[in-house]
Amino acid sequence: MPSNSSRILLISFNVAGHDSLALGYIKAYALKEPTVSRRTFIEILNFSNEEGDVRQALYYITEFKPQLIGFSCYCWSMQKILELARSVKQIIPEVPLVVGGPEVGPVSDKYLEQNPALDVGVHDEGEAVFLELIKYYFAGKGKLENIAGISFRKGKKIVRNEDRSPIKDLDEIPSPYLTGVLTPRDGVTYLQSFRGCPFRCGFCYEAGRHKGLRFFSYERVQAEVELIMADSGIRSFHFVDSVFNLNSKHLKKLTDILCTANRDNKQLRTIEVFAEKIDEKTVEYLIQAGVQSIETGPQTAIPETQQRIGRYFDPEKFSRAVRLMGDRGIEVWCDLIVGLPGDSFFRCAYSVAFIMNLRPARVVMSILHVLPGTQLFEQAEKFGLSFDSQPPHYVVGSDTFPFKQIYEAVLFSSAVTKEYNLALS
Amino acid sequence: MLVYEKVSFGSECNNRCMTCPSARQQETPRLNELVAQIDALKNGENLELFGGEPTLHEDLVSLISYARKRGARRIKLVTNGRRLADADFLFHLVEEGCRIFEVKIYGSRPETHDAVTCVRGSLDETLRGLQNLGGISDSGGHEGDIYVGIRFGVTNTNLEDLVPAVAFLMSFSIDAISFVRMGGDFPIVQAARMVANAMKVATLNRIWSMCEGFPPCVMKGSETHLSELLQPVAFENDKPKSCLRCVFAKICTGPHGDYAGKGLRDFKAVSASPYSKDMEYLLKMRSIHAKQ
Ligand code: SF4
Ligand code: SF4
Numbered sequence: 144m145p146s147n148s149s150r151i152l153l154i155s156f157n158v159a160g161h162d163s164l165a166l167g168y169i170k171a172y173a174l175k176e177p178t179v180s181r182r183t184f185i186e187i188l189n190f191s192n193e194e195g196d197v198r199q200a201l202y203y204i205t206e207f208k209p210q211l212i213g214f215s216c217y218c219w220s221m222q223k224i225l226e227l228a229r230s231v232k233q234i235i236p237e238v239p240l241v242v243g244g245p246e247v248g249p250v251s252d253k254y255l256e257q258n259p260a261l262d263v264g265v266h267d268e269g270e271a272v273f274l275e276l277i278k279y280y281f282a283g284k285g286k287l288e289n290i291a292g293i294s295f296r297k298g299k300k301i302v303r304n305e306d307r308s309p310i311k312d313l314d315e316i317p318s319p320y321l322t323g324v325l326t327p328r329d330g331v332t333y334l335q336s337f338r339g340c341p342f343r344c345g346f347c348y349e350a351g352r353h354k355g356l357r358f359f360s361y362e363r364v365q366a367e368v369e370l371i372m373a374d375s376g377i378r379s380f381h382f383v384d385s386v387f388n389l390n391s392k393h394l395k396k397l398t399d400i401l402c403t404a405n406r407d408n409k410q411l412r413t414i415e416v417f418a419e420k421i422d423e424k425t426v427e428y429l430i431q432a433g434v435q436s437i438e439t440g441p442q443t444a445i446p447e448t449q450q451r452i453g454r455y456f457d458p459e460k461f462s463r464a465v466r467l468m469g470d471r472g473i474e475v476w477c478d479l480i481v482g483l484p485g486d487s488f489f490r491c492a493y494s495v496a497f498i499m500n501l502r503p504a505r506v507v508m509s510i511l512h513v514l515p516g517t518q519l520f521e522q523a524e525k526f527g528l529s530f531d532s533q534p535p536h537y538v539v540g541s542d543t544f545p546f547k548q549i550y551e552a553v554l555f556s557s558a559v560t561k562e563y564n565l566a567l568s
Numbered sequence: 569m570l571v572y573e574k575v576s577f578g579s580e581c582n583n584r585c586m587t588c589p590s591a592r593q594q595e596t597p598r599l600n601e602l603v604a605q606i607d608a609l610k611n612g613e614n615l616e617l618f619g620g621e622p623t624l625h626e627d628l629v630s631l632i633s634y635a636r637k638r639g640a641r642r643i644k645l646v647t648n649g650r651r652l653a654d655a656d657f658l659f660h661l662v663e664e665g666c667r668i669f670e671v672k673i674y675g676s677r678p679e680t681h682d683a684v685t686c687v688r689g690s691l692d693e694t695l696r697g698l699q700n701l702g703g704i705s706d707s708g709g710h711e712g713d714i715y716v717g718i719r720f721g722v723t724n725t726n727l728e729d730l731v732p733a734v735a736f737l738m739s740f741s742i743d744a745i746s747f748v749r750m751g752g753d754f755p756i757v758q759a760a761r762m763v764a765n766a767m768k769v770a771t772l773n774r775i776w777s778m779c780e781g782f783p784p785c786v787m788k789g790s791e792t793h794l795s796e797l798l799q800p801v802a803f804e805n806d807k808p809k810s811c812l813r814c815v816f817a818k819i820c821t822g823p824h825g826d827y828a829g830k831g832l833r834d835f836k837a838v839s840a841s842p843y844s845k846d847m848e849y850l851l852k853m854r855s856i857h858a859k860q
Contacts, residue, residue, distance in 0.1 A: 445849070488792045489846035489853075495569060496853045500860065502613075551771065551792045558744045558776035559569040562715045565667045566641040 148184040149281045152209035154200065154227075156220035159191035164333045164383065165215050165244065165269065167319030172270035174324070175317055179277055187324075192220050197227045204231055209238060211280050213273060216244035218512050221534035225258055232260035239280060243269045245348045246534055249516030251294045255301045263287070264294045267352070268309045270316050313338060313359045320367050327371050330412075332380040334371070336364050336397060340385035342417070345452035345518040346442075346480065346511060349385055356389075365400045372404040379410040379435065387414040387429075387437070388421060394428050401432040410435035413476065419457050421464035426471050436474035436504070439465075444497035448485030451526065453518060458497070465501040474504040479560075481552045482511035482538035484519070484526035488548040488555075495556055499563055506560045510553055511538040569798060571860040572616035572644055573609045575602065575635075577628075581621040583648050583685040585674075587721055587750035594620070599627040606635055611860075614642045617666075623651035629664050636665035644668035646719070650690060652697030662704055668715045669701055676733035680726040695740075702741035718745040722763060722781075724754035730766035738773045745770050746795060749781030752826025756834050760786040767793050781824055784816045785838050792843075796821045797850055799857070813837040815844045818851060 153170060155163035166187045174180040186207060190200055204212070212231065214224045228240050243265030247254050251264025265272050272292045278284040287295045292307030310316060319325040320332070339356040340349045371380050388394050401411065411433045418439040429437070441456050443449060449456040468475050477498045481491055498506055513519050513530035523530065527542030540546040578596040581588070597605070602625075606612060615635055622628055622645060632643055645661065649671040652658045673694060675681035681691035701716045718737060722730065734745065747763045763779050767790060770777035779787065780795040787794060797819060807822035814820065814837035823835040843850075 487846055489797070489843060490849050492569075492798055493849035493853045496856045499569065500856050548792065554771065554774060554776040555792070561713070561743060562570060562642070562668060565713065565715055567636055567665050567667070
């Protein structure tokens with residue numbers, strides 16, 4: 144780091160061993176600007192959410208002496224970040240602390256109001272906003288009032304600026320892999336071919352965001368894929384796309400790219416698919432693309448609940464797809480959420496039986512988080528849904544699913560899914 | 569929830585439980601007979617090895633590895649756990665592919681447990697077996713983990729020990745407990761209350777628990793823990809007439825044979841239940857299990 148550089152720290156608490164792709168994008172976008180790349184040193188710091196300790200991060204911060212810190216916030220990491228931010232403010236009160244990410248975006252004003260340590264909250268997509276913040280803090284350019292897409296602290300007041308439209312042409316964001324901002328590593332490299340989601344699942348943050356999908360160019364995706372394929376240390380990688388089989392044209396295009404580049408059988412793992420749309424032809428594409436494992440719903444097998452959470456669910460088509468993929472050797476992981484409004488203990492137990500009967504490779508159980516910005520969060524009253532207002536926003540009950548039953552359903556499903564998932568390979 | 573196909577190891581055992589269901593002496597099958605049992609299974613995907621006491625069979629390890637080679641994905645061992653006190657033996661079983669254990673227990677003290685098994689020192693050995701299982705769970709070495717369920721036999725001699733026993737068992741690495749009614753020579757209502765309390769202790773400690781042989785009418789408030797509603801069990805259709813008025817009539821297996829002829833006063837039809845709206849799904853669940 145040149146001694147006269149400005150120093151920026153970007154921090155995330157992730158699943159152990161993972162790098163934050165979001166922070167990779169933010170750094171790559173910022174470094175695109177010559178004034179920034181020349182005069183600024185940006186460091187990304189990834190901590191394990193399970194084991195990473197706030198004091199460890201604090202020590203690093205005091206050593207690195209940043210002049211600006213950005214935090215990538217999720218429901219699972221927010222408490223740690225708030226604790227860290229409070230301590231950082233005690234030690235270096237002059238350093239602006241910026242928070243963004245799904246946990247903060249929809250309720251950034253609330254976070255600033257309740258946490259005096261935080262200075263700026265980013266409403267949504269962070270790349271363009273963070274670049275403007277860098278220019279403001281380090282080059283003295285513009286005013287905070289004029290940066291669309293943020294809320295900020297001004298004296299005792301919280302000022303909310305207008306929202307910012309998302310970047311239309313995603314290729315404006317340089318690839319963190321192609322620019323060397325992130326180093327591809329085996330098993331934890333995540334690619335993205337588009338942003339957004341065509342579906343509107345009530346529990347999902349992605350559903351409430353932008354209308355319409357935005358795509359990276361196929362040339363860009365191809366270049367990233369080629370880079371990964373050329374790396375002999377990588378055996379498997381992932382795509383973070385909300386739906387890998389978005390439509391047959393897109394799937395075919397991705398398959399062509401992957402198939403052509405994949406000369407030594409690298410595995411594409413745990414991509415998300417929309418199972419009801421999977422037929423023999425789709426499975427063929429997935430196999431050609433090197434897909435080893437997929438993750439899919441149904442979250443619940445109860446049609447009334449599916450309707451309440453705005454999901455399309457066809458039990459027959461779903462079952463057929465799971466079997467079809469399983470028969471062709473693709474590992475299928477089925478997801479189940481405990482605590483959805485419309486469900487109850489025995490409905491949940493039925494969902495477990497329904498899923499296990501399809502013999503997926505794995506059943507993944509999670510507890511409902513009622514996340515800011517989701518339909519369930521906005522319409523909680525309608526469903527008699529109660530949840531913890533503080534992250535990770537665990538559900539506490541709903542009109543059909545009292546807490547006692549939710550607690551028991553969690554114990555029950557954890558035990559049976561553990562037994563199920565111990566299958567020998 | 570998972571349906572297992574059974575492989576019998578005969579009735580040979582190192583305990584002499586008063587409640588033993590395999591009272592009728594059965595020959596210990598030879599390896600080729602065990603292999604034939606596996607070959608004859610419909611799916612061969614989930615296997616339950618039971619006895620007697622399968623761990624006494626000299627070919628247990630070879631059989632597990634045969635089952636695995638033949639495509640078994642889950643091999644469950646139902647055991648009194650005594651031979652698992654030998655850590656090397658247990659290690660062998662796990663290595664060959666046995667990852668799911670169901671350990672039978674009757675109490676937390678020799679006065680309750682050994683009194684049922686009729687073998688002094690049997691509890692001590694079983695607990696050492698459980699400790700060894702815990703060691704494997706905690707090391708997470710064998711492709712992650714193993715599953716340890718406790719099958720707690722409820723008899724007329726251990727009702728008072730159920731709650732203390734669950735509290736005691738919490739210090740072992742276990743995943744679930746099932747309370748199984750053995751026989752009908754005790755008042756069902758009193759036993760049901762003791763079982764319900766024991767299940768509450770387990771729930772409080774975040775361990776899943778279930779009970780078997782206690783119909784919903786005697787387990788109000790604990791319906792979610794009734795094995796018969798969650799697991800595929802044989803359906804008895806000779807229920808008393810009073811049961812026909814019960815909201816659980818279509819899914820309850822009835823007061824069970826043990827209580828027939830002893831007066832069925834305690835089994836009172838349930839007229840309303842918070843779970844009646846789930847009946848459609850309980851029936852669907854039953855049909856899923858039946859198809860397997
Ligand atoms: S859960 Fe998946 S499919 Fe549903 S809205 Fe979210 S990203 Fe889309
Ligand atoms: S009354 Fe009969 S049908 Fe109803 S719960 Fe009791 S045993 Fe079952």
